[in-house]
Amino acid sequence: xxxxxxxxxxxxxxxxxxxxxxxxxxxxxxxxxxxxxxxxxxxxxxxxxxxxxxxxxxxxxxxxxxxxxxxxxxxxxxxxxxxxxxxxxxxxxxxxxxxxxxxxxxxxxxxxxxxxxxxxxxxxxxxxxxxxxxxxxxxxxxxxxxxxxxxxxxxxxxxxxxxxxxxxxxxxxxxxxxxxxxxxxxxxxxxxxxxxxxxxxxxxxxxxxxxxxxxxxxxxxxxxxxxxxxxxxxxxxxxxxxxxxxxxxxxxxxxxxxxxxxxxxxxxxxxxxxxxxxxxxxxxxxxxxxxxxxxxxxxxxxxxxxxxxxxxxxxxx
Amino acid sequence: xxxxxxxxxxxxxxxxxxxxxxxxxxxxxxxxxxxxxxxxxxxxxxxxxxxxxxxxxxxxxxxxxxxxxxxxxxxxxxxxxxxxxxxxxxxxxxxxxxxxxxxxxxxxxxxxxxxxxxxxxxxxxxxxxxxxxxxxxxxxxxxxxxxxxxxxxxxxxxxxxxxxxxxxxxxxxxxxxxxxxxxxxxxxxxxxxxxxxxxxxxxxxxxxxxxxxxxxxxxxxxxxxxxxxxxxxxxxxxxxxxxxxxxxxxxxxxxxxxxxxxxxxxxxxxxxxxxxxxxxxxxxxxxxxxxxxxxxxxxxxxxxxxxxxxxxxxxxxxxxxxxxxxxxxxxxxxxxxxxxxxxxxxxxxxxxxxxxxxxxxxxxxxxxxxxxxxxxxxxxxxx
Numbered sequence: 001x002x003x004x005x006x007x008x009x010x011x012x013x014x015x016x017x018x019x020x021x022x023x024x025x026x027x028x029x030x031x032x033x034x035x036x037x038x039x040x041x042x043x044x045x046x047x048x049x050x051x052x053x054x055x056x057x058x059x060x061x062x063x064x065x066x067x068x069x070x071x072x073x074x075x076x077x078x079x080x081x082x083x084x085x086x087x088x089x090x091x092x093x094x095x096x097x098x099x100x101x102x103x104x105x106x107x108x109x110x111x112x113x114x115x116x117x118x119x120x121x122x123x124x125x126x127x128x129x130x131x132x133x134x135x136x137x138x139x140x141x142x143x144x145x146x147x148x149x150x151x152x153x154x155x156x157x158x159x160x161x162x163x164x165x166x167x168x169x170x171x172x173x174x175x176x177x178x179x180x181x182x183x184x185x186x187x188x189x190x191x192x193x194x195x196x197x198x199x200x201x202x203x204x205x206x207x208x209x210x211x212x213x214x215x216x217x218x219x220x221x222x223x224x225x226x227x228x229x230x231x232x233x234x235x236x237x238x239x240x241x242x243x244x245x246x247x248x249x250x251x252x253x254x255x256x257x258x259x260x261x262x263x264x265x266x267x268x269x270x271x272x273x274x275x276x277x278x279x280x281x282x283x284x285x286x287x288x289x290x291x292x293x294x295x296x297x298x299x300x301x302x303x304x305x306x307x308x309x310x311x312x313x314x315x316x317x
Numbered sequence: 318x319x320x321x322x323x324x325x326x327x328x329x330x331x332x333x334x335x336x337x338x339x340x341x342x343x344x345x346x347x348x349x350x351x352x353x354x355x356x357x358x359x360x361x362x363x364x365x366x367x368x369x370x371x372x373x374x375x376x377x378x379x380x381x382x383x384x385x386x387x388x389x390x391x392x393x394x395x396x397x398x399x400x401x402x403x404x405x406x407x408x409x410x411x412x413x414x415x416x417x418x419x420x421x422x423x424x425x426x427x428x429x430x431x432x433x434x435x436x437x438x439x440x441x442x443x444x445x446x447x448x449x450x451x452x453x454x455x456x457x458x459x460x461x462x463x464x465x466x467x468x469x470x471x472x473x474x475x476x477x478x479x480x481x482x483x484x485x486x487x488x489x490x491x492x493x494x495x496x497x498x499x500x501x502x503x504x505x506x507x508x509x510x511x512x513x514x515x516x517x518x519x520x521x522x523x524x525x526x527x528x529x530x531x532x533x534x535x536x537x538x539x540x541x542x543x544x545x546x547x548x549x550x551x552x553x554x555x556x557x558x559x560x561x562x563x564x565x566x567x568x569x570x571x572x573x574x575x576x577x578x579x580x581x582x583x584x585x586x587x588x589x590x591x592x593x594x595x596x597x598x599x600x601x602x603x604x605x606x607x608x609x610x611x612x613x614x615x616x617x618x619x620x621x622x623x624x625x626x627x628x629x630x631x632x633x634x635x636x637x638x639x640x641x642x643x644x645x646x647x648x649x650x651x652x653x654x655x656x657x658x659x660x661x662x663x664x665x666x667x668x669x670x671x672x673x674x675x676x677x678x679x680x681x682x683x684x685x686x687x688x689x690x691x692x693x694x695x696x697x698x699x700x
Contacts, residue, residue: 208405208407210403210405210407211407211409213372213374213394213401213403213407214401214403214407214408214409214469215409215420215424216373216374216393216394216395217372217373217374217394217395217397217399217400217401217421218400218420218421218424218425218469218473219395219396219421219424219425219426220395220420220424220425221395221424224424228420229409229420232411233409233410233411235411
């Protein structure tokens, strides 16, 4: 900063006197130019990979590009978007996405909060327990998918072992379209509730003991204290955990792909991401898939936008 | 309104190794209806633990805690009808001032909403914070937060107020103002109040009575002036009063107290009160030490001025005996007009009617100062 000011000051004062060589030398010596190799290269790579990719995808979505060959940019229209919005498969996938988004996020938050409160309230030596619950988070989607594939197995899976022991008929967890989405949500919750728990636990532990004590002296029961005093103070933790979970819910593709090892996920669990990949790489409908991708991006922005706005209002940005 | 009684109340913590740590030992106190009692002591003396036991935030290990005739030992904090003001205020950050103040009423009473509303507004009027009702604690200054914390206790109209160093987070000027304000409020409301502080000025100025604690044990309970002029023991003598009492260790040799650097002859009447103890500690308050007057009699000593702390109205003069050890210093307060400077040689005298004598081993007071007019002080002391 000081160097920069100094440079400017000198160039102002001697504007008439110095030639363009000196000006160039000042410019090349400025912090901006000298630091360019450090931020410039990642910046360019980032731009090409992310924003270039996004832009290319956006462009393709207006064409009718299909199969092999190169896209034809002569007629650009919204046909693919119209086609997607009127397709049953798209609507079903969007609905599943919504169920996943809302169901998975809500249950994860509630379960994580519950676990965090138990840990915070009962067991103060919670570090070992934290690890137990956080461990699933460290597994990759592929591992989680395999693990739950075994557990969901109709004949030998542990879930059906429990179900039949209790005297019910075995359940075809992933084969039954009306249960499959629930089963997927269950597996994802298993993986992510540890994360929400840790986020909440950090929030809870930053609340001083005297809040509990003040509420106690004020005559509130433990349950009422949590409901009226403690949980409302976890608003920020909830918001940030929810955003992470929702973004994961939108791109649960990895998990579904790993579950079956092919582009078509179990019936009843098709989401926009799987639909998009299948359409593109199995059927070569590039433009159609690009349109789905754009809509997925808009949905993700729809989740992140309000969060950024919230952060901005809180003075966080 | 109620009378709070502590009967041999003891609190023992068990540490991780299974050992016992006695935090509070057999404290018996009788706090009258409407009384303002200050629990004072250095940090770690058990005063906060005692208060928290009264609040129900800590269990009582032994002894009995009673509100009127009701034993509180097993009663949970929620059901005690006691309000507490926390040192950190513990305001609920997500609730407005109104929300903070009505929470206790909503949880502990079945009052209808508009009555709660009315009571909250009356209380904020009384505290002069009615324009802050819709603000959140984060938008308030320290002093305002402090008032809200007080209001939260007052609005509940409890049997007892407990205050845990409520003024310690305020700056000095505001603290002095709030001291007066708190006393006024407590007087108006007439609610039995227990006030914990480590600040002896607060203890002296605010309480009807002061209970001095040290090391989990009650050292003395009495009016502030009682504790000041007639301390039970060495600890109370040293703790109450600012600057604190000068204490000199020494021994009785014949009819003379021999300290480090000075010999102080004791009169027969004084010696009779000592009961044969030979190890003694002599105490004298800084304001009773006369500095710089002409040498007149045996109880006057040569001294050197080490440091002068001028405060305008008076000076705190740190001195040492010319014949004494370098480290042995004592303090005298002189009027702000008097001219003494560091390095000056002067004389000091300790009037015999102003000295205290303590047993060197037990620390118990053997002789306290005589008061210039016993009648006047007794009127203070015995109310």
